[in-house]
Amino acid sequence: MKVLLIRTDRMGDVILSTPVATLIKRAHPDWRVEMLVARQLVPLVGVHRDVDAVLEFGGRDSSLRELVRLLRSRRYDAAVLLHPTFRLALSLWLARIPRRIGTAYRLYSFLLNERVPVHRKRSRLHELELNVLTASPLGLAPLPESGELFRFELPEEEERRLAEKLARAGVEPDARPIVLHPGSGGSARNWPVRRFAELAELLHARGIGPIVITGTSAERQLVDELVRLAAVPLVRLDGELEILQLAALLQRARVVVANSTGPLHLAVAMGAPVVGLYCPIGPCHPRRWGPYGRRDAVLMPDVPECDRCRASCPHYDCMESIPADRVAAKIGQVMQLSEGDRARRQPLGAEAENAVSYGDQ
Numbered sequence: 001m002k003v004l005l006i007r008t009d010r011m012g013d014v015i016l017s018t019p020v021a022t023l024i025k026r027a028h029p030d031w032r033v034e035m036l037v038a039r040q041l042v043p044l045v046g047v048h049r050d051v052d053a054v055l056e057f058g059g060r061d062s063s064l065r066e067l068v069r070l071l072r073s074r075r076y077d078a079a080v081l082l083h084p085t086f087r088l089a090l091s092l093w094l095a096r097i098p099r100r101i102g103t104a105y106r107l108y109s110f111l112l113n114e115r116v117p118v119h120r121k122r123s124r125l126h127e128l129e130l131n132v133l134t135a136s137p138l139g140l141a142p143l144p145e146s147g148e149l150f151r152f153e154l155p156e157e158e159e160r161r162l163a164e165k166l167a168r169a170g171v172e173p174d175a176r177p178i179v180l181h182p183g184s185g186g187s188a189r190n191w192p193v194r195r196f197a198e199l200a201e202l203l204h205a206r207g208i209g210p211i212v213i214t215g216t217s218a219e220r221q222l223v224d225e226l227v228r229l230a231a232v233p234l235v236r237l238d239g240e241l242e243i244l245q246l247a248a249l250l251q252r253a254r255v256v257v258a259n260s261t262g263p264l265h266l267a268v269a270m271g272a273p274v275v276g277l278y279c280p281i282g283p284c285h286p287r288r289w290g291p292y293g294r295r296d297a298v299l300m301p302d303v304p305e306c307d308r309c310r311a312s313c314p315h316y317d318c319m320e321s322i323p324a325d326r327v328a329a330k331i332g333q334v335m336q337l338s339e340g341d342r343a344r345r346q347p348l349g350a351e352a353e354n355a356v357s358y359g360d361q
Contacts, residue, residue, distance in 0.1 A: 002032045003031060005036070007035065008037060013127070014044075032052045044247065044266075047155065068095050080134060086107075101114040183259070189319055193225050199324040199328060209233075217239030255275060256272050
């Protein structure tokens with residue numbers, strides 16, 4: 001069997017889809033698994049050990065005809081539409097892929113011939129589990145209770161390039177930094193930047209560092225504000241890291257603190273300890289979008305769940321209500337657990353564990 005997994009949206013979505021490739025390979029070691037992803041994510045998916053080839057999706061810039069021609073040329077036996085759009089569903093139908101698998105609850109689901117009753121908006125499952133359920137007609141291995149679920153393997157060259165950048169910024173070669181990622185690309189309500197600044201000051205006062213700030217080039221203004229507000233030394237790498245260098249940085253981090261965003265899921269995939277800051281809006285809830293297997297690493301405002309953020313809300317802006325000292329305390333807990341886990345596992349050479357389910361908050 002030759003299978004195509006399709007996930008053409010953002011970093012976190014794609015990372016939470018890659019375990020499907022692993023579960024296919026565990027059930028069917030001789031199958032070939034390929035993925036169609038957005039251009040900027042090709043390098044990351046390209047280093048996944050269970051993905052045999054990566055196809056680049058050009059987005060709206062690419063024509064439907066080109067996409068259909070590409071899919072036909074690859075001669076797939078099955079395709080799983082993990083990111084459902086009409087255009088992608090139509091391309092599978094036009095490419096005459098024999099098994100077209102996806103959700104049963106879209107107007108264009110008639111273009112698929114194996115429709116799974118997965119309703120993402122009404123589900124209380126984690127996004128990773130929804131992806132696995134969507135691909136279930138392929139007969140996947142079950143989600144493991146423990147063991148390696150995110151199988152990215154970074155080239156040594158990328159780790160070397162990161163080390164050179166850190167050295168130029170004055171970071172010692174063996175340092176394990178605290179990484180703060182204050183943006184989210186608009187995917188969720190952010191913890192205020194002034195709170196990130198307060199957190200940086202608390203960590204510095206406690207001798208925890210170095211503190212590295214990450215972000216995209218589009219988030220440079222946000223990082224400017226953070227640096228202006230925090231009266232402590234910070235290492236800025238916003239807009240300077242390619243995706244595999246970012247993965248290498250997160251892999252070496254002592255703790256990664258971030259809003260609900262792709263780099264948080266990348267940190268989990270690289271085995272880094274994390275603290276996730278989440279708003280109570282239903283579609284952004286950690287029940288679905290939390291760091292997988294890290295339920296205890298999430299902080300939220302102590303307010304009821306809501307459907308969207310309103311200035312008229314009596315709790316507005318509730319993200320302000322998460323104090324920096326609460327986050328610092330959570331970082332201490334996560335670091336202590338991580339170091340204890342590292343000490344226990346090192347002699348055995350065991351792999352990092354991931355829980356089966358995120359569960360309800």
